Amino acid sequence: MSAGHGHGHGDHGGNKRIALLISVLALLLALSETLGKNAQMAALASNIEASNLWAFFQAKTIRQTVLRTAAEEVETGQMSEAAKKQVAKWKDTAQRYQSEPETNEGREQLAARAKAAEKKRDRSLDAYHNFESASAAVQIAIVIASAAIIAEMVVLVWIAVGLGVLGIVFCALGTIHPIAIHLF
Numbered sequence: 381m382s383a384g385h386g387h388g389h390g391d392h393g394g395n396k397r398i399a400l401l402i403s404v405l406a407l408l409l410a411l412s413e414t415l416g417k418n419a420q421m422a423a424l425a426s427n428i429e430a431s432n433l434w435a436f437f438q439a440k441t442i443r444q445t446v447l448r449t450a451a452e453e454v455e456t457g458q459m460s461e462a463a464k465k466q467v468a469k470w471k472d473t474a475q476r477y478q479s480e481p482e483t484n485e486g487r488e489q490l491a492a493r494a495k496a497a498e499k500k501r502d503r504s505l506d507a508y509h510n511f512e513s514a515s516a517a518v519q520i521a522i523v524i525a526s527a528a529i530i531a532e533m534v535v536l537v538w539i540a541v542g543l544g545v546l547g548i549v550f551c552a553l554g555t556i557h558p559i560a561i562h563l564f
Contacts, residue, residue, distance in 0.1 A: 395529050398537060402525045405544050409518040412551050416511030419504045419554065426501035433494035440487050444477040503558055510554030510561065518547035 451470040454463055480486035484493070521543035528536035553560050 398525055398529050401537070401540060401544070402522055405518050405522045405525065405540070405547075408544060408547055408551070409515060409522065412511045412514040412518060412547060412554075415551065415554060416508050416515060419508035419511055419558075423501050423504035423508060426497045426504060430494045430497035430501060433490050433497060436485070437487055437490040437494060440477045440485075440490065444474045444487070447471070447474040447477075506558035507554040510550045510558055514547040514550035514554065517543045517550060521547065 447470040451467045451474070454467050459467065476486065478486055479488045481489065483489075521540040524536050524543065525540035528534070528540060
């Protein structure tokens with residue numbers, strides 16, 4: 381790259397290398413944006429799943445409470461044999477609402493599934509934030525690399541390369557270990 385002391389010829393070989401750098405940075409930007417969008421969509425899907433599971437959990441809780449209350453109310457008075465059978469049936473159903481391992485839809489199972497969906501959502505959000513940081517670093521790198529062509533300053537190229545490497549690091553973190561750095 382010329383330091384600005386040429387005779388109007390410039391360093392076209394240096395400019396080609398910077399153009400190649402910009403192309404690589406643009407590719408990295410497209411990759412980080414795509415990965416970020418995928419992580420964002422996964423976070424939204426997991427959030428909806430967790431919300432649905434917690435709503436189902438609440439519905440089971442309400443049904444369980446209604447059955448227990450009905451059983452307690454009937455138990456306070458004189459009970460016929462039929463009433464005793466009904467109370468036992470209500471208590472069994474209320475207990476089944478608490479834990480249904482065969483269907484994975486008892487309150488205990490629903491809570492565990494909802495917590496797992498929340499964990500997946502949080503991991504996806506962490507990945508998304510890493511990909512967004514990568515995109516920002518690479519966008520700035522592209523601008524600085526473009527300015528390096530005009531300003532003919534080698535230091536700008538190195539700054540752009542450094543930001544590109546930072547973008548790669550954030551992409552790797554988003555893919556491999558999203559919870560390593562919490563920026564947001």
